[in-house]
Structure formats: structure tokens, C-alpha cells
Amino acid sequence: MTLSKTFDPTSTEKRLYALWEHNKAFSANPENTQKPPFSIMIPPPNVTGTLHMGHALTMTLQDTLIRWKRMQGFDALWQPGTDHAGIATQMVVERSLASEGLSRQSMGREAFTKRVWQWKEESGGGITKQLRRLGASLDWPRERFTMDEGLSRAVKEVFVALYNQKLIYRDNRLVNWDPVFKSAISDLEVENKEVNGSLWYIRYPVDGLTDTTLTVATTRPETMLGDVAVAVNPEDERYRHLVGKQVRLPLTGRLVPVVADAYSDPEKGTGAVKITPAHDFNDFEVGQRHQLPMISVLDAEARITLDEIKEDLQAVAGLADPAFVNGLNGLSREDARKAIVAELDSLGYLEKIEPHRHQVPHAERGGAVIEPFLTTQWYCDAAKLAGPAVEAVEDGRITFIPKQWENTFFAWMRDIQPWCISRQLWWGHRIPAWYGPDGHVFVAHDEAEAQTQADKHYDSAVVLTQDEDVLDTWFSSGLWPFSTLGWPDKTPELERYYPTSVLVTGFDIIFFWVARMIMMGQHFMNDVPFKDIFIHGLVRDERGQKMSKSKGNGIDPLELIDDYGADALRFTICSLTGVGRDVKLGRKKVEDYRTFVTKLWNAARFCEMNEIRAVAGFKPETVQSALGIWLLSETSKAVEDATKALEAYRFDEYALTCYRFVRGCFCDWFLELAKPVFASENQDEAREIRHVAAHVLGQILRLLQPVMPFVTDDLWHAFGFGEEGSLISQSWPEPVQLSQADNARAECEQMIRLISEIRAVRSEMNIPPSQKVPVFLKDASTEITERAQRWQEAIGRLARVSEIDILEGELPQGCAQAILEEATLVLPLEGIIDLSTERKRLQKELTKAEEEEAKTVKKLSNENFIARANPEVVQEMKDRLATQKEECARLKTALARII
Numbered sequence: 069m070t071l072s073k074t075f076d077p078t079s080t081e082k083r084l085y086a087l088w089e090h091n092k093a094f095s096a097n098p099e100n101t102q103k104p105p106f107s108i109m110i111p112p113p114n115v116t117g118t119l120h121m122g123h124a125l126t127m128t129l130q131d132t133l134i135r136w137k138r139m140q141g142f143d144a145l146w147q148p149g150t151d152h153a154g155i156a157t158q159m160v161v162e163r164s165l166a167s168e169g170l171s172r173q174s175m176g177r178e179a180f181t182k183r184v185w186q187w188k189e190e191s192g193g194g195i196t197k198q199l200r201r202l203g204a205s206l207d208w209p210r211e212r213f214t215m216d217e218g219l220s221r222a223v224k225e226v227f228v229a230l231y232n233q234k235l236i237y238r239d240n241r242l243v244n245w246d247p248v249f250k251s252a253i254s255d256l257e258v259e260n261k262e263v264n265g266s267l268w269y270i271r272y273p274v275d276g277l278t279d280t281t282l283t284v285a286t287t288r289p290e291t292m293l294g295d296v297a298v299a300v301n302p303e304d305e306r307y308r309h310l311v312g313k314q315v316r317l318p319l320t321g322r323l324v325p326v327v328a329d330a331y332s333d334p335e336k337g338t339g340a341v342k343i344t345p346a347h348d349f350n351d352f353e354v355g356q357r358h359q360l361p362m363i364s365v366l367d368a369e370a371r372i373t374l375d376e377i378k379e380d381l382q383a384v385a386g387l388a389d390p391a392f393v394n395g396l397n398g399l400s401r402e403d404a405r406k407a408i409v410a411e412l413d414s415l416g417y418l419e420k421i422e423p424h425r426h427q428v429p430h431a432e433r434g435g436a437v438i439e440p441f442l443t444t445q446w447y448c449d450a451a452k453l454a455g456p457a458v459e460a461v462e463d464g465r466i467t468f469i470p471k472q473w474e475n476t477f478f479a480w481m482r483d484i485q486p487w488c489i490s491r492q493l494w495w496g497h498r499i500p501a502w503y504g505p506d507g508h509v510f511v512a513h514d515e516a517e518a519q520t521q522a523d524k525h526y527d528s529a530v531v532l533t534q535d536e537d538v539l540d541t542w543f544s545s546g547l548w549p550f551s552t553l554g555w556p557d558k559t560p561e562l563e564r565y566y567p568t569s570v571l572v573t574g575f576d577i578i579f580f581w582v583a584r585m586i587m588m589g590q591h592f593m594n595d596v597p598f599k600d601i602f603i604h605g606l607v608r609d610e611r612g613q614k615m616s617k618s619k620g621n622g623i624d625p626l627e628l629i630d631d632y633g634a635d636a637l638r639f640t641i642c643s644l645t646g647v648g649r650d651v652k653l654g655r656k657k658v659e660d661y662r663t664f665v666t667k668l669w670n671a672a673r674f675c676e677m678n679e680i681r682a683v684a685g686f687k688p689e690t691v692q693s694a695l696g697i698w699l700l701s702e703t704s705k706a707v708e709d710a711t712k713a714l715e716a717y718r719f720d721e722y723a724l725t726c727y728r729f730v731r732g733c734f735c736d737w738f739l740e741l742a743k744p745v746f747a748s749e750n751q752d753e754a755r756e757i758r759h760v761a762a763h764v765l766g767q768i769l770r771l772l773q774p775v776m777p778f779v780t781d782d783l784w785h786a787f788g789f790g791e792e793g794s795l796i797s798q799s800w801p802e803p804v805q806l807s808q809a810d811n812a813r814a815e816c817e818q819m820i821r822l823i824s825e826i827r828a829v830r831s832e833m834n835i836p837p838s839q840k841v842p843v844f845l846k847d848a849s850t851e852i853t854e855r856a857q858r859w860q861e862a863i864g865r866l867a868r869v870s871e872i873d874i875l876e877g878e879l880p881q882g883c884a885q886a887i888l889e890e891a892t893l894v895l896p897l898e899g900i901i902d903l904s905t906e907r908k909r910l911q912k913e914l915t916k917a918e919e920e921e922a923k924t925v926k927k928l929s930n931e932n933f934i935a936r937a938n939p940e941v942v943q944e945m946k947d948r949l950a951t952q953k954e955e956c957a958r959l960k961t962a963l964a965r966i967i
Contacts, residue, residue, distance in 0.1 A: 071676055071786055075669040077633030081778050085200055087793040094205040096145035098560040106142035107565040108134055109549050109598070110206060111573050111581065112214065114153035115188060116160050119198035121607040121615060122574065124625035125651060128641045128775075129604060129719055130572045131204045135774040136714050137569075139800035145565050147552050148206035150193055152215040154496040154541045155246075155253060156433055161187050161495070177494050184495050198626060203634045203777050205796070212552045214544040215497070222551035223497045223544050224513050226592065231501075231511040235449045236489070238509070242345075242352045243488050245441030246431045247370035251492035252445055253431060254540060256580045258438055260427040267337065267424035268409060271417045272298060272315035273387065275323055282307070282315050282326065283419050285337025287426060288347070289412070290405040292317060293377055293393070294365035295324055297343040299354055302328035304339050318417040319393055319408065321382030327358050346442040362442055370439045372396045372404045386415065401439075446490035446499060446537065453587035454481045460586060460596045469602045469717050470648040473575060480579050487584075489540045496538030503533050546584030549597035566593060570600040570717075578603070602717045604645055610654030612940050628658050635776040636662035642775050643723035647716075664727060665779050668772075671735045672765065672783050678746050680761045682788040688763065688804045693753055695741055696760040697812035702733045703764050704803035710771055711800070723775060730768055737820055738764075744861040762787065767801045818852065819859045822893070825886040826867040829895055832962035833884050833906050840868050841895050844875035848891035883967040894967075907966050914959040921952040 088094065096107075108130050113123060134146040161184050162172055172180040199206065212219060230236040243252040268289045271281035284298055298315055300307035307326070314323045331354050332341050345355030346364040355362060367373040374381075374397045381390040392411055396404050412418040429438035458481050460466045461474055468474045490499060502510045502518040504526065512518035515534065522530050544551070553562040567589070573582060582601060589597035608614055615622040628637045640661045644651045688700045706729035713721035738761070745757045766789050769780040773795050784795040806812075826843060835841065843863075845853060856863065856872050863869050875894055879885065882898030897903060927933055928945055 071669070071673050071783075073673075075633075075665060075779055075782070077635065077665075077778060078630075080782050081201070081203070081629075081634055084778055084781055084793055085203065088205065088796060089200075089208065091793055092209075093793065093796045094146070094207050095209070096207050096561075096565070097143055098145075098564045100143050103141055103143035105145070105564050105569075106134075106137040107145040107147065107568040108570055108572065109147045109552065109568050110149060111571075111577070112149045112151040112212075112545060112548060113195045114156050115150040115192040115195075115213070116153055116156045117150075117195045119195055119202070119625055121623055121625055121653065123195070123199075124202060124637065125604060125607050125641055125645070126572055126574065127199060127202055127204050128638045129602070129645060131202075132638070132642060132719065132722075132774040133570065133572070133714070135205060135777065135796065136800065138796065139770065139773065139798060141799065143564075145210075145561075146204075146206045147210060147212070147565075147568075148196070148199075148208055149212035149214070149548070149552060150196065151541055151545055152188075152213065152496060154491055154493050154538060155249065155251065155257065157184060157188070157192070158493050158495040159249070159433055172494060180494055201626060201629055201634065203638065205777075210552075214541065214548075218554065219544060219547070219551045220497060222547050222555055223539065224500050225556050226547060226588065227500055227539070227543075228511055228513055229592075230448060235452055236511075237447055237449070238444055239447050239486065240442060240444045241447070241486065241488070242349055242440045242442055243445055244429065245368070245370075245439045245443070246434065246436050247368065247439050247441075248434055248436040249431070249492075250368050252441075252443070252488055252490065253438070254488075254542060254580065256542075256577065257432045258429045259432045261430050262425060263428045265424050265426055265428070267422045268412075269338065269419035269421070270318065270342075270412060271419055272317065272342075274310060274326075275314040275316055277313070281417075282310060282340055283338045284340045284342045286342055287424060288344075288405075289408050290372070290401050291344045291347040291365060292342060292408070293320060293372070293374075293396070294344045294346050294363040295322075295342045296345060296355065296360045296363060297324050297327050297358065298340055299327050299329040299332045299343050300340050301330060301332040301334050304332070304334045306334075307340060316384065316387060318412055318415060319388055320377060320380055321384040321388035322377070322380045327354075327360075329354050329357065347440050349440055352440070364442050366401060366439060366441070368441070368443075370401045370437075372399045372401070445488045446501075446535075446539075448487040448489050448543075450484045450487040450587070453591055454484045454583070456590040457481060457583060457586040460590060465596050466586065466598065467600050469600060472648065473578065473601070473603045476575070477578055477583065481583060484583075487540075489543050490535075490537040491540055492536070493538045496541065497544055499535040499537050499539060501535040503535070504530050542580050542584055545581055546588045547592075549585055549589055550593050555592070567596050568598045570602060571598040572602045572604065574606065575603050576606075600717075605648070605650035607651045607653055610652050610656065612650070612652055623653065623655065628655065631655075632658050632662040633665060633778070635665050635779050638775050638777075639664065639723060642719040643727070645719040647718060664731060665776065667731055667735055668768070668776075668779060669783075671730075671739060672787070674739055675761055675765055676787070678758065678761075680758050680765070680787075682766065683759045683762050686759050686763045688760075689806060691756060691760055691806070693745075693756055693760075694808075694812040694815045695738070695745065696757055697806055697808050698816035699733070699738045699760055699764055700804065701806055701809040701813050702729065703767050703801075704805075706733075707767065707771065707801045707803045714774075726768075726771055726775070730772070734764060734768060737816075740866055741816075741819075741859075741862050744865065769795060770798055770801045773798075815855055818889075819855060819863070822852075822856065822888055823863055823867045825888055825893055826863075826869060826895070829884045829886050829893070829965055830868065832910070832958075832965065833895075833897060833901055833903075834909075835897070835901060837868065839900060840864075840870040841897065841900060842871045842873070843867075843869050844873055844894040844896070846875040846879065846892040846894055848874070849889075852889070852891050879967050881967060884965045885967055886965060903966055907963065910959055910963050910966075914956065914963065917952060917956045917959060921949065921956055924949045924952060 134144050138144045165171060244258050246253050265287055267285050267287060269283050269285050271283050274280040274282055282298060295317055310326045311328045313326050316323050331350055343351045343354050345352045345360055346362040363376045365372060381393055382388055383390055431438055500511060504522050510518040510521045512521060518532055522532055549568055550566050553559060553566055555562055585597045609621040613621055636658050640658045691697050706725055709725040710722050713725060742757050745754050748754060769784050773780045781795040784790055785792040860872055863872060879894060882903060884895045884897055886893040924945060934942060
């Protein structure tokens, strides 16, 4: 096989991935107890989803780990699957129906859910095909879906068990409510948007005190119909005399108390806030503390409803008009707000209006403004389940990487609120609860079991009605680590792969998914679901901005794969993924790392042209040449460093180790230094160096396989190392100890430094590349002198040196110099360049560089600037200063070289 001039990612990726799948190269084998198990659970993407950069980041890191562990000899399971994504999927299908003039209500529940399943089979799960394009080596025959029969059974088992343990119950509490979709939604499905609004200052007359009012500031005057108190801070001297008194609500005439509560901030607004527990989460907590009533004045569609305040309406002269209030019934919150503000103004109770920019919650899907809504839902007692989960992290059974995320986890878990697990949807796991004629609830695995319970309870046959709601999707995904392995059955997979080895995910779902998996795993498996949790950052654009549709700065990973290949994208992601920091990604970075793929390919072509092929039975310890021993020693160091990096989840260090070794050591130095050997008459040395090159190329392909699986496998087969598609099953390289490694390393590194110094002088002095120059060694040791003579041909070619000799006596004028240990390298340049001109040029550049450095130092020394500036801007300036200092140092060194 002859390598083509360039690597073709498109055809290679398609061919190799199909071959891997056909050969079952990704398959775990629970029956093979000779290998230790290693398992990772995929964070199941939504069945409606398409591959985005967040997916590409998470999946690349997981795939790198799983491929590495396979090579290390582990029985590795990477469990695939997708989430049914209740609200997202239902919205997709409802939109499709609307285009046909249909609705789910007109179809009925059974026909609608049948339509969703049909959509899922025909159009859902496209993301799994896209993951294949990324090279993700998931064990596809084991793919699960959160609504498949096995997982649905697990969900029922868990619900019934928690209900019987009194850890699931019904309660009337505030939830995030989507008034368009008419369902409770999770915090993760809420997006806070900063909007321009108003702050309305409203006077509430104090009962019993003539001409005395208490002014409150609010962003939601329409909810004042449901006010049950006004709160002031107990430390606020302005209002201390009013605590315990009552104020009368304008418009309704109802009397409500003034309560003292630390929630009221004296620095905000007037320091007095109206308390509406049924329409605000903070007010709800205040209401609980003071045992206040909860009055709902908005219905499920966020329209005014007077059902709970009709009896409270009082006709108070100049203060309230029941006719006006009755006219609000059925208005949207927006229209009611306008009408209420106008009426308050006409009655003289609107003190002022101020522009106010504030956060307003919106539904992530659909964009509706979210309403805190008081409704009866199913809840899980998360606080009881949180205790063992916290202990598991405290005692080290679970480790967060980086460790700082433990504090975030603890803070949330130790103050965890009841978990609303019901949703007013039709697509999802329907709650296994049935109601009798009097509303008595029967929770069971199926209707027959519920009927048996009911017949016994009523002592007669009754008709039951199943709960209409479905479970929050986080409920089923919280069981993912064990439900996908066959629980509640005792399967070989469950026995072998639980607990899993590591979870790789973003910090944004620590609370929603990670915490729930730990709680559920501890409760039902009596063990943690994973041992390590690697938390990666967000993918941002190259400027550090969060990617979003509105900003237009998002990048489609599939487009990057089309343009640069999957290997380039994967390597870029790994190289940018440091512990505890976000990933700043742009097309330019991927393009740059595509050149690394090209570099590897070109190096392989050079090897091929120099008759380098896989050698059976090669033994590194038999190598005699310094060049060969040095390369083998550097290879061992690269293997050690890459292994340590992956063990510590330092993907950036792993990628950097591979990059430096392949590009710098192997391509830029070894292959260049080997060229004279290949052309020499010493056939034994040439053969040895060819064998070393072949061996190290094989090690490189193994090292890079986890992150660059396509190009490495293609080259593996091309060089005769194994069958096509077989690199994935090869062993991870091991470092070797060589007896002469220290001497060989010292010699080769010294010659590399010598060549590098000469190159630096040539570059700084603007010596034309075509011009060869002589080099003299002054005060050099015998060792350096002998090595320079031995490597003269390589030095001449790589540093463009015409001759290398010893210099006795004083340094001549018209030279440039460089220092190599105790020796001075002297380059006579008279007649080649004008050193006086070069000195002036360098001095001018140095002066300019020092001025730029001084400007940056001055800015960074300005405390006012630092206090006002964006932290990212400050960091950029610090980085720039470091670069400026390096440039000044370089120019000073260049000036010092001129004699």
C-alpha cells in the first residue's frame, strides 16, 4: 500500500467506523472476567437533539478515556442511549400536528402517544448517527432509551418503592409554570433573561393612622390582588413602629399585616416589599415563616382569576371598587398590569414609576414567561435522599475533579428543596397512581395491582382513574447508571459494571442529574453510581463568549468535521480541555490542529519513502546508536507523561505531550537527523535507525489512537502493523528502560541545542536562508568538539553551516556569538550582512518593545482601571505583558550576540 499525497478524512472515517462496528470493536464482554471492568455512562442526549459543541466536548473526552482503557486491557463498557425528553419531544410532535391542522387534544392521549412513538422511530435519535461521525466508540448494541420497556419497569419500581417508604408524596407548592404549555418545568428548563421593565412605587394606607401610607416597590403590580402582607426588615428604623399593624390593599380593600422579615432589603426600593406567596418563590418562604395564607390570582394560563378573593372585595370609598376588580377577571397578566397601574394612578396610590432592568424567567423551550404557580404536584423528599449522597463525597467514595465542585455540590445538597417530579404532559412515564371515587390514591406497578388495593380498601369493586401527569425526565435519567444495566433484575452487566468508573459531564447539570444519580444509586444499589466525576467547563468562542444563537457565534461540530476531519476536532478539544477552565474554541484552532494531522501524515510518507516498515521482533534494548537510543528514550518519556495525564484527566497535557513529541522530537529532529544516516554507506546503522523509526511510529500511533482514531488506524494498517481497523484493540505502549539512555540523551540534546542556537542567530541577524556560514567553537570541551565533528553533516544541513571548527585566541570583530554551556559559538558575518545596520534595527525594535511594555505595566498598575475592567480583558493584558517581556528579552539577547 502506498500512501496518498494527502490524508482524506471523509472516506477514511466512513470506512473505518463501519469496519469497527462490523468487527464489534466497541463491545464490552461481561463474561470475560480475565479483564478488569471499566465503565462510563453516556449523559443521554435528548432524542430530539442534534450534535452541538457541548456534546462534541463531552463525547470526545469520554471516547478518549474509553479507547485508552481498552488499550490498557480493561473490559470497557461505554453505555449508549437517549433520553425521551418529555417537553422537548412533545413540542416537536405538536408542532408537526399543527402543520396538519391537528392537535393532541383532538387526537386524544392514546393516539397522540402512538404518534410520538412513530416520530421517535422515524426521526428521533439522529444524534446517534452524528456521534458516529465524531468517532464515538459506544457499545451500540446495548443502546437504551429512557422510555423503553426495561427502563420503564425500573421507573415504576422506584416510584412505588419511594411512595411506600413515604419519600414520594403530593403537596401544594410553588412551581415553575409554563402558562403556554400548561405544565410545571424544572429549573434547568428555565432561562433567566435580563429585560427592560419598571419598578412601580405603590402606597398602601396604614389602617388606624390617618393620612399615613406605606410605599412598596414592585415589578409585578398585577399580583397585588393576592398580597397577604407587607414585609419590612426588623433592623430598619423607618418602619419598626409599623410592625404588627395592618395596611389596606388599594383596589381590593383587604387588610393585611406588616411583618418583620430579613428578606426585605432596606437598600432596595423603599425597603418595604409586598408579600404574595402564591406568585413568588421568595414570598412563598416568607409566607411559610409567618404562616400567611396563600391566595392565587392567576390561573394556569396566567390570566386573572378572582375565585379566591371574591369574598374579600370591599367597597371602600376612594380605595377600592369591586366593579373594577371584577372587570379584571380573565385578563392576561400583561393587560391586567396596565389596567391596575392606570387605576392606581387615578386613585392617587401610584407614587412613581422608575425604569428597571431585571431578570425575568422564560421557558427555555417555547420562550413563554414563566409564572411561579401554586399547584398540587407529586414531590420526592430529596432532603432524606441527599444525606447518604453527601456522605459519599465527604468520605471519598466519590471524587470531584476538580475538587472545587465539591463545595458547590455540598452547598446545594445541604439546602435541597423538595423535588417536584410531576409534569402536566402526555409524553413520558405516566405516574403509576390511580384515584378512587373519593380521591383516595393507590400507587401500584400496574392497574391490576391498583385495582386489587382499591377493592380491598373500599370492600367493593370501584372504577379507578389513573393520574394524568407524567414524571420529570430527570427522574428516569437519575436511574440511568443501574437501570441501563438491567435493574431491577440481577444481570451480569449490573454485577460487573456497577458502580461505573467515571462520569464526564458539565457543571450545569450537577444538581439536576449528577446529584439525582448519586441519591438514587445510594438508595437502591447501596453503592455510589461512579467513583470519579470529571467536571469540564463550557465551550465558548475564541473570545471567551458563551456560544448562543442570538449572538450568532455558535459553531456546528459537523461542519468542522466536514471541513477539517474528526481527528482534528477531537485533538483540538482535548488540547483545550484543562481542569477547571472553559474551552475557548474557534475554527482557526481546529484548522491549526489539522496541520498536526497533516504533519503526522507527511512524516509517515517520508518514512514510507525511506523504506521504513513494521519490523517483527524488534527489541529496543539492542539499539546501539545514540540517535536511536535517544529517540527510544524520548518515546518512553512521552508514554509516561501521556499515561499520567490521562490518569489525572488532564486531557490538555495528554494532547500537548503527544503534540510536542510527534511534531518536535520525531518530525522536526529525529527524521531530520536521520536523513544523513539513511544516505550514508553504513548500512547497519541505517537499518537500525529504520527499525527504530518503524517501532516509534507504531508507538506514536498507539499513543494517539484514543484522540485521533481515524488517521492513526489508517497508518497502522498501511505500515503493516496490523489489519485495517485493528489499532483500537492494540495494547497501550509501555515505557522501556535503556542502559545508555542518559549518555545518548545528553549527546543528542546537546547537538539539538547547538543547532537551535545557530538557527536563532541566523534568524535574529536576518541571514538569508540560502547563505551558508562557517561556525567556530571557542573554549569548547573535548566532548562538545568531538560531538560537533561527529554530527557535522547533520549540523551543516539543519543549521545551514558550511564548516565547523575550533577557534583559538580572541573573538574577531564582525561576528555574532551564542553560548552553549561553556563554549562560545562564533559566526563570522563580515561580508555576509551589515552588522552595524542590524544592531541599529535591533535597538530600534527593542526601544519600541520596551515602550509598549511600559504602557501595559502602567495600565495594570492603575487600580481604578483594574476595578472597572472586565476580568477577561485584564487577563488578556497580563498575557500580553508576558509576551512583551519575552520579546524584550529576546531582542536584548540578540543585541548581546553582536561582537
